[in-house]
Amino acid sequence: MKKCHITFQLNGITCEVLVNPNQTLVRMLRDDLGLTGTKYGCGEGDCGSCTVLLDGEPVNSCLMLAAQVDGHQITTIEGLADGDKLHPLQTSFIEKGAIQCGFCTPGMILSAKNLLETQPNPSELEVRTAISGNLCRCTGYQKIVEAILATASPDCQCSSGDAKNCHEED
């Protein structure tokens, strides 16, 4: 089994790695590079806890070989904060109590980040669709949805957290 020499951007930093061809992306991130923010859940693309951004798009890193990221950009949850300053989504998840056991949180936040970049003012349905590949076993979906909507519209105070409706009422 010939090792693969790959070069890719990881959270904005150029990485050169020698990986086994049968190494999955999630395993390389966690075991070889020590970035354990990306969680390993089902290993079959069902739970979304291993979500990373591949060139900005959320994907299941358990369903990719590490060798496939050669020449691409990968963003993990570790790449979101700016030094000690958390990303607005991270702050909102804390403020809204959207984190219970925390296992799904990195994936939820990365899926949400992609949504807000493509749709800065999403409806509740768009939020729920965007995170439909990310499962929360604590079933804390309501707070998660509220946290994402609140990030989109920080001034929104309505309890449903439906930013779009809130704006329309304004």
Next chain:
Amino acid sequence: MLLPKFDYNAPSDLEEACQIMANYGDQAKLLAGGTDLLIALRKKSVTPAQIVALDRIEDLEGGWGDEEGFFLGSRTTAAEIAESDYGPAGQALAQAASQVGSPLIRNLATIGGNLATAMPAADMAPPLLALQASVVLQKYGARREVAISDFFVAPGEQVMLAEEIMSLIFIPELPAGSGGAFEKLGVRKALERSIVSVATVISLDDDGKTINQVRIALGAVAPTPMLAVNAAAGLCGKKATAKNFTEAGKTAAQEAQPRGLRTSALYSRLMVETLTVRALNRAFDAASQ
């Protein structure tokens, strides 16, 4: 869990990929989106000596059209297809692509992989059957075109030779006044394998009421995705009325061959009827616009 050992090949063009496949044949597995292959590797239900990744081959990406119809690269992702505008008939394909797996899966999963895996419930197969699509299969020194209606053989089996690579999907141009729709039944909205899926494509006569051509394709209710030929034949030349659509739904339900694996065969047939009527109504609306 560790995957079995294999070597990794990432050819940069189709010719190189065909050469590699000619060398290794059934020792090699093609890697497109990987959403099925990686699971199979993990379960060790496949143990290839070589993996041939297709993601560096630019010719396999994206879509383009000419006067004969529309070509889609086999590596086009479900997410890209879901966001594309293929016109009133082709929207059946975009609607199906938008319901594959989850957003995370759709960013990886490809149309070529969805077909090559040949699952009876593959979401993108029924619309391609209804659109009379064909696929281009290439191997070193040869290429052939296979109609989608001749492509599937059995659950998990299709006509591709071990050394062949699917390069393109071709969707022929439909007459003006055509429309399509896709309906999927599942117990949840994401990460769901279809219990029943139906795609229909209708082409109307100039009067805007008479059905000139129609195709009804069913997923998950037979060993392969299938066309409900009798239901479609019974509609041709008739008016697009609720009564005729209901009749077509009943005929399609009789044509389905559900094996009662994921739900009872009776329920499958009832849902074929319901979804066929819904899909015909929506396809008619699309054709009328």
